[in-house]
């Protein structure tokens with residue numbers, strides 16, 4: 136029996152080798168990876184440039200301390216400032232830590248303005264992490280249940296509903312920030328309308344609230360631009376990022392600009408590991424390689440091809456509610472729970488995920504080629520069709536409620 140704590144319902148497969156968008160298990164079976172470690176392996180597996188840079192860095196120095204200058208951290212922050220359009224970067228090790236920093240910044244911003252009990256507007260179905268503050272901000276009872284009392288100071292509204300935000304603005308003078316995942320990942324690939332994002336930003340401007348865009352899953356080039364807010368054409372105040380930032384080396388960052396600049400002062404926040412030379416090498420190499428290999432354009436082109444291919448292959452198939460997403464962040468919503476598809480896909484040599492019970496989620500590495508994208512469609516579409524053709528062994532979602 137394993138001593139690993141049982142917090143994940145794991146598939147009985149262990150990947151021991153990867154190359155590009157391909158994985159091999161212990162028995163030598165080959166899989167097409169359409170998940171990239173849940174949006175982590177930006178450059179795919181075993182990218183020669185990343186392997187070389189990390190190996191060299193390990194031979195030089197892995198960790199020093201934030202008590203000293205870290206030139207590689209400065210280089211990584213410069214690049215992140217360029218791609219975000221924002222000015223200050225705090226480095227940490229994960230998405231929840233980046234979000235925890237964002238929440239602290241919002242509260243400090245409120246206190247600095249004389250709001251004793253600052254509140255943050257958050258969205259239904261959002262996922263921000265599993266620390267106490269981030270699970271409290273998360274819009275899922277499943278994530279929260281058993282961990283009460285929750286952290287206070289969050290006001291929840293539905294996504295894509297500006298009136299709901301206006302109503303909160305009219306009645307709650309403690310609000311200091313809006314915290315939004317512009318494309319909800321765990322919640323089922325729920326895409327914010329761009330006019331909604333712009334409207335939300337305008338409300339934030341009007342009330343001098345912080346606009347905080349959790350781009351942990353949807354950011355870093357996955358949608359064809361570095362960040363989703365860039366599709367909408369404005370600059371947020373706070374942008375937490377992680378996942379794809381280090382192509383597999385654990386690293387997160389809370390990036391701030393606008394009204395949030397200068398809110399954290401020395402002593403307000405910290406992290407022992409955050410921004411160490413090993414992680415910073417991964418960040419610098421990931422961003423430089425993305426630029427040199429044109430991976431944003433590739434994400435858009437191949438992502439669109441996969442979405443179009445799936446939409447065509449599944450058109451008219453009973454049980455398919457919608458194929459949606461942007462670039463390399465795609466979801467196929469079915470009318471019934473479909474967790475079983477993950478196992479069926481593995482048997483067929485394809486790595487996918489199912490989230491929010493009924494949504495097949497694809498988050499491929501940004502290096503996936505168009506031919507490999509076609510292969511994803513060719514492997515996945517027949518599985519989905521066969522699964523949906525089964526007699527109603529799976530209860531329909533509508534009927535289950």
Ligand SMILES: Cc1ncc(COP(=O)(O)O)c(C=O)c1O
Pocket residue numbers: 229230231232234262263264265316320321349350351352353377378
């Ligand atoms: C949008 C978003 N925010 C935050 C997190 C939490 O990141 P981590 O698991 O690195 O703590 C996730 C993880 O799935 C996420 O998708």
